[in-house]
Amino acid sequence: MPVAELRGVTKRYGAVEALRGVDLAIAPGELVSLLGPNGAGKTTAVRILLGLAAPTSGEAQVFGCHPACHQARVRRGALLQVGKVPDTLKVREHIELFSTYYEKPLPLAETISAAGLAGIENRLFGALSGGQKQRVLFALAICGNPPLLFLDEPTVGLDVESRRALWGRIRGFVARGGSVLLTTHHLEEADALAHRIAVINQGRIVAEGTPAAIKAQTQTSGLEDAFLAIMRENGSPLEEVIQ
Amino acid sequence: MTRVYWMEVKTEFLKMARMKTYSVSTVAFPLMFYAFFGLAMAATLPSGISMSRYLLATYGAFAVMGATLYAFGVGVAVERGMGWLEVKRASPMPPAAYFVAKAAVSLAFAAIVVTLLFAMGAIFGGVRMPASQWLAMWGALVAGAIPFAAIGLAIGSFAGPNSAPAIVNMVYLPLSFCGGLWLPIEILPKGLQHAAPFLPSFHLGQIALAIQQAPVQGTIANHAEALAAFGLVCAGVAWIGQNRDREKTYG
Numbered sequence: 001m002p003v004a005e006l007r008g009v010t011k012r013y014g015a016v017e018a019l020r021g022v023d024l025a026i027a028p029g030e031l032v033s034l035l036g037p038n039g040a041g042k043t044t045a046v047r048i049l050l051g052l053a054a055p056t057s058g059e060a061q062v063f064g065c066h067p068a069c070h071q072a073r074v075r076r077g078a079l080l081q082v083g084k085v086p087d088t089l090k091v092r093e094h095i096e097l098f099s100t101y102y103e104k105p106l107p108l109a110e111t112i113s114a115a116g117l118a119g120i121e122n123r124l125f126g127a128l129s130g131g132q133k134q135r136v137l138f139a140l141a142i143c144g145n146p147p148l149l150f151l152d153e154p155t156v157g158l159d160v161e162s163r164r165a166l167w168g169r170i171r172g173f174v175a176r177g178g179s180v181l182l183t184t185h186h187l188e189e190a191d192a193l194a195h196r197i198a199v200i201n202q203g204r205i206v207a208e209g210t211p212a213a214i215k216a217q218t219q220t221s222g223l224e225d226a227f228l229a230i231m232r233e234n235g236s237p238l239e240e241v242i243q
Numbered sequence: 244m245t246r247v248y249w250m251e252v253k254t255e256f257l258k259m260a261r262m263k264t265y266s267v268s269t270v271a272f273p274l275m276f277y278a279f280f281g282l283a284m285a286a287t288l289p290s291g292i293s294m295s296r297y298l299l300a301t302y303g304a305f306a307v308m309g310a311t312l313y314a315f316g317v318g319v320a321v322e323r324g325m326g327w328l329e330v331k332r333a334s335p336m337p338p339a340a341y342f343v344a345k346a347a348v349s350l351a352f353a354a355i356v357v358t359l360l361f362a363m364g365a366i367f368g369g370v371r372m373p374a375s376q377w378l379a380m381w382g383a384l385v386a387g388a389i390p391f392a393a394i395g396l397a398i399g400s401f402a403g404p405n406s407a408p409a410i411v412n413m414v415y416l417p418l419s420f421c422g423g424l425w426l427p428i429e430i431l432p433k434g435l436q437h438a439a440p441f442l443p444s445f446h447l448g449q450i451a452l453a454i455q456q457a458p459v460q461g462t463i464a465n466h467a468e469a470l471a472a473f474g475l476v477c478a479g480v481a482w483i484g485q486n487r488d489r490e491k492t493y494g
Contacts, residue, residue, distance in 0.1 A: 052333060081326065082330050085330075089257060
């Protein structure tokens with residue numbers, strides 16, 4: 001049984017259709033990457049699976065129940081795109097608070113080391129660099145030791161080194177048996193991490209498979225070329241694809 | 244479960260105490276204003292009550308309003324508008340914990356600043372009252388934070404993160420002056436005196452004044468009812484705002 005699932009989900013915001021009949025399932029231990037340009041519907045799909053938005057039609061389930069139910073909430077962690085996190089709390093205080101939300105959280109020291117925060121746990125969040133801040137958000141996602149993670153564009157704005165380091169931490173989580181839904185518009189990222197890629201554009205899943213299968217499907221060598229080919233077939237203006 | 248609430252309150256308190264724009268201005272402004280108008284002017288009102296005693300009640304109300312309106316009005320607007328509230332909602336945090344913590348912390352700040360004001364009034368303003376009156380006034384002022392928390396939450400549930408501080412000031416400062424908290428209501432222009440009963444600030448000031456047996460309009464029960472009504476209406480408005488928020492547009 002999948003740990004998280006969207007079945008025929010559409011989501012309309014007024015006249016805008018953010019999702020148009022999306023089917024997506026994440027199996028236990030699987031890292032699925034939802035890949036697409038900005039505005040494709042990636043964040044909407046994640047918000048629905050987190051119970052932050054309700055589908056207009058179709059069904060969303062996490063661990064067999066409604067995404068907002070308690071059972072689902074305590075068994076997942078999430079790293080969302082957030083504009084501002086309270087600056088006047090220490091790294092340790094942020095993690096300690098989020099740990100109390102879960103029934104069996106990781107010990108504090110373990111979360112700190114798994115997120116690469118050793119040595120800065122007593123700093124105020126506002127005094128951290130961009131990469132360190134993103135690591136704190138990752139720590140908040142994993143501190144409850146959940147079997148499922150939602151990572152919404154986790155490496156946006158990070159330099160190459162921080163991005164690679166975060167990839168390592170995500171791989172570590174999957175190696176311990178965790179499942180992940182990772183959204184990205186970073187092709188290399190999906191290729192490096194995912195067992196399976198679902199390409200989303202204008203609210204529809206337009207291709208799905210292993211990174212290798214996605215490449216084969218369009219007879220191109222690079223994933224980036226494959227991505228652009230899929231987007232063109234689906235009538236997306238090129239400028240939008242390239243960003 | 245109680246541990247979650249306790250940790251939420253403790254963390255919220257640390258966060259707000261370290262945020263100097265909140266903690267320092269919430270405490271310093273009422274004390275400073277009271278020192279200028281209540282202590283330095285050393286006048287006696289026509290009713291025979293000293294300015295230092297009268298304004299202790301009204302600056303107490305002013306202080307309580309500041310502690311709650313900023314914590315909720317600005318605090319919720321910023322955390323909501325910048326996505327932090329969303330992160331909390333996605334977590335297994337009990338949904339009420341966020342608001343309970345904010346209420347507990349703004350009440351704590353209200354209690355701190357009212358206590359300091361009372362100490363100033365007693366030590367430097369020569370204000371003397373029976374202990375029961377001091378306690379009743381303290382309790383009424385701190386409890387008066389609750390309806391203002393609802394007003395702040397209503398603002399914070401609709402205002403954008405950048406405009407919220409300006410909106411809170413546009414509500415807080417006129418409410419304080421027109422409600423007779425800066426200067427005694429009886430020396431304000433007649434027009435304002437008639438308008439004052441439509442303002443929640445006036446009612447909290449009147450409750451505190453009634454406890455120290457200054458002449459007031461109506462009874463404590465009337466004013467408490469008016470405050471409860473304001474609080475409930477604003478809580479309803481806030482509830483609408485919080486629900487609307489969940490369906491905001493995102494890519």
